[in-house]
Amino acid sequence: MKPTYPIMELDAPSETVIPMQSLLVAPFAALTPAELISHFRQRDVDNYFPLSAGKAKHIASAAPILDNQFTLNNETHRLDDKFDWLHNPSPDLEWLILLHKFYYSRDLALAYDCSGDERYADKWVALVGSWIEQVPDGFVNSQVTGRRLQQWLLAYHYFVPGRHCSAITAEFLLALLGSIQSQAVFLSRNLTPQGNHRTIELYAIFAVALVFPELSQSAELLAFAQQELMANLRDDFLADGVQKELSTDYHHTVLKNFLRVRELADLNELTLPEAFDAIIRKALEFSIHAHKPDGWLPAINDGDINSYLSLLRKAQRYYPSNALSYVLSQGEQGMPPTQRSRLFADSGYCILRSDWAERPYVDNRYLFFDCGGLGFGSHGHYDLLSFEVAAYGRSLIVDPGRYTYHEHDCDGVNWRHAFKGTAAHNTIMVDGKDQMAYQCHEPVGPQPRAAVVSFESNQGFDFVHGRALSPQYEVEHQRSIFFAEAEYWIISDLLLAADAHRYEQFFHLGPEAQGQTELQEQGIRAPNLLIAQARRAEIETSLKPGWVSREYGVKQPAPVLSCSQECTGSGWFQTVLYPFKGDAPALRVAALSVTSLGQSVPATQALALSIRIQSETTTYHDCFFVAHQPGPSQHHFADVICRAQLVFIRRDAEGGILSVRAYAAEWLEIGGRKLLDSIGKPVCLNYAQGQLKIDAIDGSVPA
Incomplete structure (x- = not known):
């Protein structure tokens, strides 16, 4: 058995009783x-x-x-x-x-x-x-x-x-x-x-020194703890407020201990530096955005599936804010955060969500995108470009958690590896390999790398584009996520390679979907969620058994959607995730051909989809286009001509245009009607309810 932690070499316990004179300060040392x-x-x-x-x-x-x-x-x-x-x-x-x-x-x-x-x-x-x-x-x-x-x-x-x-x-x-x-x-x-x-x-x-000032070492220990706590606080959190181990659970473990420091300092009338409070406020901002609408937190990297709202209530006493009040009261008090969706650029974490003001609050749509690395220490999973989805009070696509730190495999499975490996996450596995060579503890050797390429949160849509590289194979994985009308997500995956590879895409559902998930022609129907892809003969789709661990040592069966293909060189997937409340709508997804200068454009350059959503009361015909490599190329699909990184168009049942969203756009025609001519000046375009709004963009990733 490999221990989780190395056991320190230590001397045997001393049987000598410490004299009161050396244990306590005056006058307590003189007491009987x-x-x-x-x-x-x-x-x-x-x-x-x-x-x-x-x-x-x-x-x-x-x-x-x-x-x-x-x-x-x-x-x-x-x-x-x-x-x-x-x-x-x-x-x-x-x-x-x-x-x-x-x-x-x-x-x-x-x-x-x-x-x-x-x-x-x-x-x-x-x-x-x-x-x-x-x-x-x-x-x-x-x-x-x-x-x-x-x-x-x-x-x-x-x-x-x-x-x-x-x-x-x-x-x-x-x-x-x-x-x-x-x-x-x-x-x-x-x-x-x-x-x-x-x-x-x-x-x-710090606590021992404050609680027992009678102890002979307390004054020295307190001075030491105060100095080192501040240095550790600065080192522990990235500039965006996320704890550097990149575990949502351990972020809050650290936050909890620093909040205890704040409370003990107040009780003992100790003054902490202003920088202490500034860092804690940033850490709280991440917590506010990371909590799902139902109050739970995704278990990104090692950790259990927890809610830390009780911790935020304690924090509110020392760091009151309208945003904290809003989240804790589910929108009944305070004011919503100033940003609907948020990129935490240093950690690579991105949260896309619908309107904070939506009612009921728990119905909000929420996606947590992990575009960061493994993080400091041993708690990172091989999950680059993975994500979680929640909507209508339920977690729909989930990170399965950690389950164990132990490698004992009496049942023939190394469960530490099984939960830490790439296949246990909502990302893509290449040739059956993890994104890095498995280690139970801290990574050894080259690590996989991820980065956010672009991020935009605007009226009616969010868009984030990430890239990941692994030392295990010569394949670059690019994933972009488009949040359409604060309603559903379109996931575009591009696998760039020169040699033949097998690509397998995973979507891990929650335990509630066990026995309630149906494999359909274009994907699956699960409780409150449709997952669909345009039909492609080369993609093999199946439901596989999986596991979710909400707490250490306990696992529950849960279904996993697998979409796989074998390619000579580059491959791609494009997936629609449509959450719903009540009855499921009819969802049809079809690929649209894309041309440029009269020539067919390969999928590695640009993709387009037709998405038809039909409920008992509403029918939408949506059209989505994304260029993987933005540039001067002009593309043509359906009745659209554009020079843009992405375009989204929503029409009603009669074909009337309800909304248009475009990002990094210089030219846009729909049905022969020109909406944009801004050659050389990429902009963000929003059209809805008869109003057209155009904003300049600089193409940078905001902090």
């Missing part, structure tokens, strides 16, 4: 043990977070722990009364890591708060005491120490201040304080070099 425990029981606790009250659910969660039964990462083991902390009963190292993080402290503490039953305190004291006796500082790695200190501080506040808990003796309190200080000092000398682990560790040092 009885006086000391009285001090900690009676002192004010206004320098720590407000405590929530225990509930019956915490008693239910804590009851198995009394019997040494631990359920961690959805895997349960019952340990002996005198179990060995260094022995792992699970084949997954993550289980042992969670045992040492002490998250179950919270259930024991809140169960005690709710019931007053001393058994919960006795158990916490027994677990902490045996851990101190058996385990050296830093076991497994530093971030585990950081997590454990956070949990011990929380439990301490339920068992000691304002309590007369018989399990908390003066001898135990001294051992606890000695271990807490020792672990905090260890952290200060063994910090993880970068990333979310370092943030967790620094926050733990």
Whole structure:
């Protein structure tokens, strides 16, 4: 078995009791043990977070722990009364890591708060005491120490201040304080070099120093933590506000710890630099846009499928904004963000969505496009140019999550690879290869690269064009996404190559689509979603079994649409994703021939589609054109002549033009009628409801 993290080489735990004179500062070092425990029981606790009250659910969660039964990462083991902390009963190292993080402290503490039953305190004291006796500082790695200190501080506040808990003796309190200080000092000398682990560790040092000013090392630890937290904050977030590991889940883990720093600083009347707040506000902007209309967050790269709205509510106390209020209230309060769709250029993340003001709020259409690299560290998946789609309160095309960090393959499958690999994402696999050679942990060797080529968010449409290159094959993948009338998406994929290759395109549906998805002539019909392509004999379409993991260690079956082709050289796909509410419309997609100067234009240069959408009340005839390589060429398709990167035209059932959208356009004729003549000056054109609007563009990717 390969462990998820390298286990540090450490000395055995010391059995020497730290003298009070070296553990505490004056005048506390001169107190007797009885006086000391009285001090900690009676002192004010206004320098720590407000405590929530225990509930019956915490008693239910804590009851198995009394019997040494631990359920961690959805895997349960019952340990002996005198179990060995260094022995792992699970084949997954993550289980042992969670045992040492002490998250179950919270259930024991809140169960005690709710019931007053001393058994919960006795158990916490027994677990902490045996851990101190058996385990050296830093076991497994530093971030585990950081997590454990956070949990011990929380439990301490339920068992000691304002309590007369018989399990908390003066001898135990001294051992606890000695271990807490020792672990905090260890952290200060063994910090993880970068990333979310370092943030967790620094926050733990900061919290220990503030909560226990009586400790002899607290003043030094506080000065150290303040300086390093600010440096780490600057290093941890990219200029666009996205955490550099490029995981939506870990972005919020880091944000949560920095928000705790802000709250503790306020409680202790510490002033933080203005730059601290400026970076946090940018991180919150990403969170505002990244949350789906239903409040959930896509699991991009490692992480579970979570909602962090509760974290945003806490953030609102310190960083109030109209946009935060709007998202938290689902549009009932505040004001919508100033941008409907948003590109986060440094991370390569792009979110396309319909009008924030739409009602009901959860009906908004939403697409998250991952046009970034693997990110710093080990949490990146091989998912360049993948995306997620949500609409009408449901996640329709999803990232399957992480499932596990463990490579144990007792059932013949390396599930870490299965969820991390390219085939587990909504992108294109070339020749059955991942976008880079698989590694369970941090990537080794050349990495795949991605970039946003162009982005435009305008009246009636959004358009983003990305490019990805892999060291595994000599194929350039270009993907453009056009969001038409804030209603549906057109995905254009171009695979540029000189040699023969097999290209396979994946669309991963949610578990709710299992058994509810029908393969049709042009694609599939799933709950609230149609996926269609123009008929092409060379494309093989099939539904395959897949998996989605919403939380660690749990996976659910979910269908996957696969579209594959074998090409001698370049290949292409063009796909319509049409979300719907209620009854599904009839959707027909057909390819349109494109010519230039009387010659047929290859698909690698430009593509055009006819899209017919017919519901019980409305019929639309849409026409879409995209040029993969913008330039001076003039193209002709259907009754349209254009010089543009893209053109979208919507007609009604009688052929009347309802809207026209064009980007990087210099010339446009429809049915012999000239709408635009701007040779040499690319513009963005919008025509709707009889109004024509033309805006200059500079072709740059906005920050």
